[in-house]
Amino acid sequence: MKMKKWTCFLIGTLMISSLLGGCAKTPETEKAEPxxxxxxxxxxxxxxxxxxxxxxxxxxxxxxxxxxxxxxxxxxxxxxxxxxxxxxxxxxxxxxxxxxxxxxxxxxxxxxxxxxxxxxxxxxxxxxxxxxxxxxxxxxxxxxxxxxxxxxxxxxxxxxxxxxxxxxxxxxxxxxFTAMRSGTFMWYKQEWLDKLGVSMPTTTEELYNFLKQVKEKDPNAIPIGGGPIDNLISHIKGSWGLGNRGASHPNVDVDPKTGDLRFIPVASEYKEMLQYIQKLYSEGLLYKDTFSANADQAIANGIEGKYVVHPGYNPEAMFKQKGYTGGLTLTGPHGDQLYANVGATVxxxxxxxxxxxxxxxxxxxxxxxxxxxxxxxKMFFMGFENVTYKKTADGQYEFVDEIKNNPKGLTQDQAAAQYLTWPGGGYPGILKQQFFKGSEGMPSSVEAVKKVESQFPEEIWAPFVYTQEETDKMSALKADIETYVTEMQAKFITGNVPFTEWDKYTETLKKMGLDEYMEIYEAAYERYKK
Structure with a gap:
């Protein structure tokens, strides 16, 4: 009997030890700092x-x-x-x-x-x-x-x-640091404005006429191009009143007529914008390889100075090309003048x-x-004094010549990357104008944002967060819906699908679950407002 009791005691003790040992290995307890x-x-x-x-x-x-x-x-x-x-x-x-x-x-x-x-x-x-x-x-x-x-x-x-x-x-x-929050701008080659004797375009129609004159004057020039189509869209969508809550939500904003959330890619204004871009494409004003060129091709054209208008990052940093100036917020066909390409601080x-x-x-x-x-x-973005940067007489910071004007022909990003890790990579940290000397921190970018910041949206949303259940549903919906939007965007612009198919396009999005997508967005928006 005693032996049985002793055996039971041992088994019980071992079981407790095993359970405790198991608990000790859980992530929750491993978080405790020794x-x-x-x-x-x-x-x-x-x-x-x-x-x-x-x-x-x-x-x-x-x-x-x-x-x-x-x-x-x-x-x-x-x-x-x-x-x-x-x-x-x-x-x-x-x-x-x-x-x-x-x-x-x-x-x-x-x-x-x-x-x-x-x-x-x-x-x-x-x-x-x-x-x-x-x-x-x-x-x-x-x-x-x-x-x-x-x-x-x-x-x-x-x-x-x-x-x-x-x-x-x-x-x-x-x-x-509003130049960083905007990131990219519409850059105009000043010599072409001077050559044609025209002022900086102020409307979408004036932009079209300017690009047309460029094409007529020099068939080998690329009137507008140098980046993905999203860059162009982000700069002109506000000319149709789209993107009125900023760039962190490229597909959703608020419908000014109803006050409800709006899925931008099915709005009539979005269709009009695509028709405008399709006109640029069909007349050879938009770079013909916009949808097929890789980054190396785009950069090579930029280094040769082929782009007359470049919607994207500063050509001085991207292509080692000076002589570009930031454009104005274009007024659209219905009088809308909004600079939607500005993100939140997060x-x-x-x-x-x-x-x-x-x-x-x-x-x-x-x-x-x-x-x-x-x-x-300062350390992360500028590096170390007298090695990667120097302090100017007026107390500012600038990269040394080896980085700014690399003798081996490296771009600023390539030269900086020999010492630092910010070029082209994601990172934790805070971006401040006084220390960030990449594309967005260049003097020409700082000047460019001054021309457009008075047309920033009154309210700019930060990214929303979703519950796990919403995330599981949204992941599948987003993959289908946003992929389809991107595919059809290209097909409408290139003319591979005519705009007579627009209703079919919107109906397809509904069948893909657009209503549920927007319901989830609405729930996240309601939490965000609180």
């Missing part, structure tokens, strides 16, 4: 930890030649922080594929950096315990991010998931997430928080 790790933290400033630690990051890069484990920015930051980041870097074109493989494998890095976790990904992997909650870490260990959120409640709202948790840190743009979502494998979450949060300070932003 006491010895906390004691290694410094109170504030640099270094972040007293004794060196290593943290594993997964991140994209733009250029294959870059090695994030041996680049000046991160080598110097390691010396400052005492934190050695072990980078697993991939070319940005492989980001989604590689990220999904890692997530499926269960062998996660400590941090996914610049990896574009959508709000649905944040909720999905956050609720599974793969991503840790950042609310308390921001409150207690991220004074720079906390200050930004306290000063800009709309940013916090865009970062907070419906369950009340923050799982990721986004790219943030200083609200006053940029790419999910640029920095910490996984449950991370043994140093407090130190990791301190590491990324520095990038949201003035000194951190």
């Amino acid at each position: 006491t010895e790790t906390k004691s290694n933290l410094t109170e504030s400033g640099m270094p972040i930890v007293k004794e060196p630690v290593t943290i594993k990051f997964f991140a994209p890069k733009r250029f294959a030649s870059q090695n994030l484990n041996d680049i000046m920015l991160w080598n110097e930051y390691e010396k400052m922080t005492n934190i050695n980041v072990e980078w697993n870097d991939v070319i940005r074109e492989q980001l989604v594929e590689k990220k999904n493989i890692i997530l499926a494998s269960g062998d996660y890095p400590d941090v996914f950096y610049g990896s574009r976790f959508s709000s649905s990904d944040q909720q999905k992997y956050g609720q599974q315990g793969i991503l840790i909650k950042l609310n308390d870490l921001i409150e207690n260990h991220a004074p720079n991010i906390k200050r930004i959120l306290d000063q800009n409640p709309e940013i916090k709202k865009a970062m907070t998931m419906p369950d009340g948790n923050i799982y990721a840190i986004p790219t943030i743009t200083d609200p006053s 940029g790419s979502s999910g640029q920095f997430v910490i996984t449950s494998n991370n043994k140093y979450p407090e130190a990791t949060m301190r590491w990324v928080d520095y990038l949201y300070s003035d000194e951190g932003a």
Whole structure:
């Protein structure tokens, strides 16, 4: 009898130990910071930890030649922080594929950096315990991010998931940096305006007449082109009153007639806009390979100075071409004059997430928080004084000649990427005009935005967030609906599908579930308003 009791006791003890051991391995409990790790933290400033630690990051890069484990920015930051980041870097074109493989494998890095976790990904992997909650870490260990959120409640709202948790840190743009929030502009080659003796176009009709004159004067010139069709649409949609809540929601805004949400690609105004672009295309005014050219072809034409009007990023940065000037907000056929191509202060979502494998979450949060300070932003975007940048007599910052006017013929982005990692990649941080010298921070871009900012929408939406159930439904709907919209956009513009098929197009969208798509959007909008 005693033996039986003793055996039962042992079995019970083993079962309890097994259960406790199982609990110890759950993501929820692994998030707890060991006491010895906390004691290694410094109170504030640099270094972040007293004794060196290593943290594993997964991140994209733009250029294959870059090695994030041996680049000046991160080598110097390691010396400052005492934190050695072990980078697993991939070319940005492989980001989604590689990220999904890692997530499926269960062998996660400590941090996914610049990896574009959508709000649905944040909720999905956050609720599974793969991503840790950042609310308390921001409150207690991220004074720079906390200050930004306290000063800009709309940013916090865009970062907070419906369950009340923050799982990721986004790219943030200083609200006053309007050239960055616009990003791209309509750039006109000044010599052509002078050659034809005309003023900068102020209406869509004047733009058409200008492009037509260019074509007649020089059949080899490309009147307008140099980027994807979305660039052109984003700049002229406001001339038909579309996009009245800004660029973060390219397919949805508010119908001014009813006050209800509107799916832009079925609006009659959108059809008129496409008919206008189709006229440009059919008359050879819009670059004929807009829908088929790759980025290399587009850049090659730009470097040769072939584009007379370029809707896109600053030609000085893109093509090493000076002599372009930013255009005006065009008034459309019904009197609409709106500059819709301006986004919210919250940029790419999910640029920095910490996984449950991370043994140093407090130190990791301190590491990324520095990038949201003035000194951190200057380091990240400008680099190091007298190596990558110099201070001018009037207290401004500018890249050294090796980067601005590279002797080997490298573009500014290519030259900067030898030392820094911001060109062409996603990243956490805050974009400030005084430190960002990429396309949007160039003096000509700053001047360009001054011409159009008085026509910005009165209300600019930040990205919405969705519940997990909404996300599951929306993912399927979005894939079908938005892919179809893009395909038909190209077919209408090229004339492969005539506009007599418009009703069939809108009916197809309804059959694809457009009403449900808009119901989900409405629910997210109602939460956003609150």
